Every structure is written in structure tokens, then in C-alpha cells.
Amino acid sequence: MKIVVCIKQVPDTKGGVQFNPDGTLNRAAMLTIMNPDDKSGLEAALRLKDQYGAEVTVVTMGLPKAEDVLREAMAMGADKAVLVTDRVLGGADTWATSQTLAGAIRNLDYDLIITGRQAIDGDTAQVGPQLSEHLNIPVISYAQNIKIDGDSVIVERQFDDRYHVLKAKMPCLITALAELNEPRYMTPGGIFDACKADVTVWGRADLVDVEDSNLGLKGSPTQIAKASDKVRKGKGEKVNLDPAESVDYIVGKLKEKHVI
Amino acid sequence: MDFTLSKEHEMARALFKEFAEKEVKPLAQEVDETEEFPRVTVDKMAKYGFLGIPVPKEYGGQGCDPLTYVMCVEELSKVCGTTGVIVSAHTSLCCDPIMTFGTEEQKQKYLVPLAKGEKLGAFGLTEPGAGTDAQGQQTKAVLDGDEYVINGSKIFITNGKEADVYVIFAVTGMIEKRGRMMKEITSFIVEKGTPGFSFGTKEKKMGIRGSSTYELIFTDCRVPKENMLGKLGQGFKIAMHTLDGGRIGIAAQALGIAEGALDRTIAYTKERKQFGKSIASQQNTQFQLADMATKVQAAQLLVYKAALAKATQKEYGFEAAQAKLYAAEVAMEVTTKAVQLHGGYGYTREYDVERMMRDAKITEIYEGTSEVQRMVISAALLK
Numbered sequence: 001m002k003i004v005v006c007i008k009q010v011p012d013t014k015g016g017v018q019f020n021p022d023g024t025l026n027r028a029a030m031l032t033i034m035n036p037d038d039k040s041g042l043e044a045a046l047r048l049k050d051q052y053g054a055e056v057t058v059v060t061m062g063l064p065k066a067e068d069v070l071r072e073a074m075a076m077g078a079d080k081a082v083l084v085t086d087r088v089l090g091g092a093d094t095w096a097t098s099q100t101l102a103g104a105i106r107n108l109d110y111d112l113i114i115t116g117r118q119a120i121d122g123d124t125a126q127v128g129p130q131l132s133e134h135l136n137i138p139v140i141s142y143a144q145n146i147k148i149d150g151d152s153v154i155v156e157r158q159f160d161d162r163y164h165v166l167k168a169k170m171p172c173l174i175t176a177l178a179e180l181n182e183p184r185y186m187t188p189g190g191i192f193d194a195c196k197a198d199v200t201v202w203g204r205a206d207l208v209d210v211e212d213s214n215l216g217l218k219g220s221p222t223q224i225a226k227a228s229d230k231v232r233k234g235k236g237e238k239v240n241l242d243p244a245e246s247v248d249y250i251v252g253k254l255k256e257k258h259v260i
Numbered sequence: 261m262d263f264t265l266s267k268e269h270e271m272a273r274a275l276f277k278e279f280a281e282k283e284v285k286p287l288a289q290e291v292d293e294t295e296e297f298p299r300v301t302v303d304k305m306a307k308y309g310f311l312g313i314p315v316p317k318e319y320g321g322q323g324c325d326p327l328t329y330v331m332c333v334e335e336l337s338k339v340c341g342t343t344g345v346i347v348s349a350h351t352s353l354c355c356d357p358i359m360t361f362g363t364e365e366q367k368q369k370y371l372v373p374l375a376k377g378e379k380l381g382a383f384g385l386t387e388p389g390a391g392t393d394a395q396g397q398q399t400k401a402v403l404d405g406d407e408y409v410i411n412g413s414k415i416f417i418t419n420g421k422e423a424d425v426y427v428i429f430a431v432t433g434m435i436e437k438r439g440r441m442m443k444e445i446t447s448f449i450v451e452k453g454t455p456g457f458s459f460g461t462k463e464k465k466m467g468i469r470g471s472s473t474y475e476l477i478f479t480d481c482r483v484p485k486e487n488m489l490g491k492l493g494q495g496f497k498i499a500m501h502t503l504d505g506g507r508i509g510i511a512a513q514a515l516g517i518a519e520g521a522l523d524r525t526i527a528y529t530k531e532r533k534q535f536g537k538s539i540a541s542q543q544n545t546q547f548q549l550a551d552m553a554t555k556v557q558a559a560q561l562l563v564y565k566a567a568l569a570k571a572t573q574k575e576y577g578f579e580a581a582q583a584k585l586y587a588a589e590v591a592m593e594v595t596t597k598a599v600q601l602h603g604g605y606g607y608t609r610e611y612d613v614e615r616m617m618r619d620a621k622i623t624e625i626y627e628g629t630s631e632v633q634r635m636v637i638s639a640a641l642l643k
Contacts, residue, residue, distance in 0.1 A: 071267075185275060186275045186308075187308050187309040187322060188272050188275065188308075188313050188322040188324045188328055188332070189309055189317060189321070189322030189323050189324060190309075191268055191272050191275065191324075192322070192323060192324055192328075194271075195267050195268045195271070
């Protein structure tokens, strides 16, 4: 079985967030980590590898320094790594990103693609499903458990108050939740091997069946009007009332804010 | 000359730091309080290869260099001195001598499971009458057929009772050296469960209280002669060589304890307010912190230099002794200052620096006291 895992290097929010004048993130200036949902997706792939045997290829699109996150993935146990990097791909929104990843993944053999549900820097949860559309394969999102059954996958998809059990024939795409598992640590020996391993680097010219008009900032329909760091919520108001008074209090507040 | 860490070492440090923060730190206070060996943590460290970092991959290890191992002990010790010494004693004092002096059969039988973390290792040299004076050994091993019969006891053995494999030393005869009769010391590998091998009392210690420190008792303990490590009479050389490496591990532990105490003190002095302002804004605090940080940095350079010497030089006892002497004394000084800067709170067990000060003291004593390190260093200078 061949599994492709899409991972993203995201700003470590503990290190503060910085922006470019055009409103996009200044990734070069920030400390970075592997996106938590993606890390769980990678862990899911590695567990399938442990259980059934698989070749796991990690793919990322980003600045050259995104290679770090690929080496981290290899130090955890991924077999191969592909970095898609090119100046013309910069400033991509979810549409251009999924087009780029699709163009890269068309070069690879795969039975399963796993992406994180969403990245902590954009929180859109769009890239995974868009990628499946471009590649014309089924998608199961919000996976909290993944099993292989012959040439199919059986996935528990998280839903509000329950989960759905879905079965899909491979090849297909799954988006993973951070709650899916507890990702493993790297191993010291894995780190040394990963730092010696080759990372395949692809640019625009290596992307298959993708129009220039769908790439980079120019190919991004999303226009960012303004971006800012998360504004901390106030302390809120604490009241100590009996249940009946509480209802009146809450209803009063909701009316005051014109919510009801 | 370049003091920049390689990509590998940067990533390894990040790994050890994350593991220490998530898996070790939350248990550190409890481990100290209950004096219980942190088996859960040891199992996790085994799973991720932390128990065989400098052992070659063909023997089940991680195939990394001594610097990576040192950084592991350092990061663990930043949050828990007990966990740091468990790894150090296992790796430096048990894996290393088997790796260096063991036969291929011994490596396959003992080193592979040790490096994989399936088994834990320990080292037994010290006896009631033989601490700094290793020639004072009383434990004897006598050949009887195909077995050596060992009688005697060892004290203050780190990982005692918890370990599965023990590298121990015993007198196998007398030899003449430079016109004097000297004890012939030989090293053996002894497995837990060997008839005649038992454990005595557990030490009640000032610090590193979760580390299991036991007396080993040998009563007509029969060990196959294949378990002799190195050659007959090579024991003293093996012990000294092993301790050269062990001292780098303890130096890393001391360094980590000092760094941990400094980190906590910086954070505390920024928060603690007296006379309407943080105590970090007082020049006394600032100067104390500056001195602490400078000494910690100097200790780190010596420890890393010793680790690099182990990787590249045949003999590294001088570098190891300097690193251990300085790092241990810095650990004691920095943790003492850390407690002082924490004031009354620092004297309570609620704050980590109290434990760190107790943990630091042993680094000036075990695997060669600071006085022994000075003997080693001066002997090299004056030879």
C-alpha cells in the first residue's frame, strides 16, 4: 500500500504571529511546527504502515525551510519526502494550494492520501476536500479512526454528537483530526537518518495538469482584506445565580445584544 | 571553529526537550516525593530509543554520537535529575563497557537488548571499603570448572534491583606490579536472577530519590566464565575507562540540573514582587543571574567538548574530568543561588529548585568525587 500524507509547516502560535504588508503570513519570520492535524494524519499513516505494511510519502508545499518539517516526518518514520517550492507558488490560498498539491501528487502512485483536517494558521479545512476533487477521488473528512478492509478503508467520521462509519474504495482521501491519535515522537536514530536522506524538490515545472492561472497569489480567488493576531477575549462576567434566575439573566443578556 | 549545532543535534535537542517537558516534568515532583523508580518513563524512553543513543545500529542502538546522548541526559535532567541518571548509568556504565570490551557473543546477548531498552543496565564497582580507592575491593571471584564463583557485596548501585544486566568487578588474584603486590581485578557480566545474586538495603538518599540505589550481594554466585568482560585482570582498566565515559554523562546531568534551576529562577524573579517591583529589577538579582548563566554556559561548553573528545579521541579522561568537576560545582552553586533567589518559597518542596539543590549535590560525589577529578586533571598536567 502506498500512502501520501500532506503536511504543512505552520507558525508556532507560542512564538507570536507576524504578517506581510499584503496581509499574508510572514512565514520566514516565525518559529514553525508541523501542523497538529497533519501530524495526527502522519501518525495514522505510520500506524497503517506498522499494521499492514505501507510506503509513506510526505508532501509539503512551502518555503525551502519547509524541508525541516519533512525531515521531522521522516524521523518519525515516513519513507520518502517531497518539497514543492517555487517563487511563483507563493501567496497561495486554499484553491491554489490544492491545485499545486494535486499537480505534485499526480506524479506519485498512491492508494490513500491523508491530510490534516485544517491548519492552525488558516483554519479553513478546505485543502483536503479540494484536493480530492482535483484528483477525482472520494474524500472522508474528520476521521477519528481508520481501518483497512481489503481494497477499501473503513473510517469513523466525527459528527456533532455521534460518528458515522463510512467505507470507501481506495484510492481515496481522508482528512484527519488531531484527536485521531497521539503522534509518536521522533527517535534519535531516525533524526540522524532523516538528516542524511534525500528530499525530492519539485518546482512549477514538475506539476502535472495545472494551469498557471490556478497557482500562487495570482491564482488565488481569496482576497485578504485584513489579517490580525487573535484578539484575546475579555475575562467575561461571572455570576452566581439559581437556575431560574440564570435563565432570566441569560435571556436578558441575549436580548440586550439583539441575539434574540 | 564553530559553536553552531548541526541540524541533527538541533532536532535531537528539540525531541529531548519536548519529551522531557511532556513525559518527565509532570512526574518529577512525585518521583522525588515517593522515591519510586519511574518505570513508566523508562518504558517510554525505551520505546523511543533513548536507552541506546550512542550504540551502533547493528547492536540495536540509535547509531548517534556521544553529543546526542549528552544532550538527552542534559534535557532530562533539566526537569528531573533522577531520570537523567537512570539513562546515564544504563548507557555509560553498562552499555558502553560491553560495547567496548565485550565479545561478539556478549554484545549479541546483552548489548542488543540493553540498547533496545528491553533490559536495563547497572554497574557495580563501589564497596563499603572501596569508593575512591578502587583497589580496596573485597569481592572475590574464583574459577571453579567453567564458572566463576563470586562472593562479596557492592553498595550505592544506581539502577540496582531495577536493572537486568550488571557489569561488576571482583578480585581474581594477586599480581606483582612495579615491585608491589596488587589485587588483580576482573570484570563480569551478571544477570539478575542468577542464583546467589540478591539485593540488600535500598539507600535513603538526599536527592535523585527516584533513582533506585541498592546494595548488591553475591553469595556463592556462579557465573559462566564466558561472562568475563574483557580479559582476566583487565577489570581496573575497564572500570577506569568506563568511568571516563560515565563522568561525561554525570557532567551532562549536572549541567541539566543547573540549567533547569536557572530557567526557573529567571521566571520566578520576573514574577516575584517586593517593594512594588519585580525582584528581577534589582541589581543584585540581575548580577546573580548573570553569573549563574555565564557559569552554566561555560559548563555546557566543557561538557560538549568532552562529548566531542569521546567521539574523536582514544583517551578522553582529562576532558571528562574537567567537564564533570566544573559542571558539578556549577550545579551546586547555581541551585544554591536559585534557592536563595526564591527566598522562603525556594526552601519549600512546592518549588522545583529545592529538589534540584538536593539532586545537584550527588554530582560532586558519584562517579568520582570532585577531589578525584582534580587528581585526574593534575596528574595529566604534571606527568
